[in-house]
Amino acid sequence: MLSKKAKTIFLSSFFLSSTFFSQAHNVSDGYQKPTDPLVIQNLENWQDLKFGLFMHWGTYSQWGIVESWSLCPEDESWTQRKPEHGKSYNEYVKNYEKLQTTFNPTQFNPQKWANATKKAGMKYVVFTTKHHDGFAMFDTQQSDYKITSSRTPFSNNPKADVTKEIFNTFRKDGFKIGAYFSKPDWHSDDYWWSYFPPKDRNVNYDPKKYPERWENFKKFTFNQLNEITSNYGKIDILWLDGGWVRPFNTIDPKVEWQRTIKVEQDIDMNKVGMMARKNQPGIIIVDRTVSGRWENYVTPEQAIPEHILPIPWESCITMGDSFSYVPNDNYKSSQKIIETLVKIIARGGNYLMNIAPGPNGDYDAIVYERLKEISAWMDNNQSAVFATRAAAPYHDGNFYYTQSKDGKTVNVFHIDEKIKYQSPSTLIFSIPENFNPKSVKVLGLSNKIQWKKSGNRIEIQLPEERTKLKYSTVIQLIQ
Structure with a gap:
């Protein structure tokens, strides 16, 4: 546990850009150091890596919109819907889910990504196996809302299980492997039950009133995470997003978005975490914003600490303005990216830089230009960065x-x-x-x-x- 002084520094030491202020997740103030020797060693090795690749990718890239959030009936800047995609909320959701039937990223070539990012000094990758919209970018047996479904054109491609292809390719090139997974699933009828309209990002019924339905959702989540940690080779990091799915007694009323949680949403992280550790001994588990046993490092979003932090941490920051693919995105200069890396490592953290593939299955050309420029800098300066x-x-x-x-x-x-x-x-x-x-x-x-x-x-x-x-x-x- 952190001292009172450390907690104060920890919670007050972040600069958040105004563009992403509402989206930024507050970091936790109740960090618990892992006791498993394999996890401790994995964390130490991870802290040597310094620079990682984050990738948000899904059917939403076809519309060039924010990932998942336009499905959420909250009136926030990042949840806005374009009228050409649906005049009513229900029509919008229907059209969004139809994106599965046109998703065909035929230029998908993970080796091209691995080559470019490895030269730029990136040493681990975290890929969105499933975001809040529930569309699985892996071959789950729990749902047909997935990239390998016959309803998805790309399912006919030999590389249809993109999670498998990405993990195998990057692992072969020496990267540590991280699986992003959203705990909430807005496509699941056991999370957003069709009997009720969704009200906000949270479950739309009271799990205590309908325990069988919530139990079904817990099993669904457990089974998908069991698939990811069993069927996709060595995985070093399980990166769990959607911190509103949490035990009610862990809510911090000082955090604005946590005050919107009105019901119990405990998915039994002890059971999930123990299963993941059985499947993947020593795996780092990041239950974002839920302090305690299963948040092995903390993850400020679009933010850099002003001061050194006394615990393991990682800033996830976009290369462009958006986590998801947006046409003509405003990509940061190579100088800005290097400055960001320097600030982060000087304060003891890792830099997880997000690059979003487009609907064709590739990065924008400017991304490769940036990575090449960063590579030249890394060639000279890597001894001051890594380990x-x-x-x-x-x-x-x-x-x-x-x-x-x-x-x-x-x-x-x-x-x-x-x-x-x-x-x-x-x-x-x-x-x-x-x-x-x-x-x-x-x-x-x-x-x-x-x-x-x-x-x-x-x-x-x-x-x-x-x-x-x-x-x-x-x-x-x-x-």
């Missing part, structure tokens, strides 16, 4: 810090968010107390660096060669 930990002073002006796990190497990143980056001729920065470097180098430069130490500050002079540095200057100090 590192946060290092005091963490962040000082435009300088950010990491260190090797043995503490013998300190890496100092200089960035400048205000302009297109240009490395200055002189840099002066603080170093950790009692750290006495014997050598100093700038990654990506072949020339020796002139430097001097005064107290706990270092001054370095950079040669003309510095003009070839892009996005940042990374200084490596070795004692």
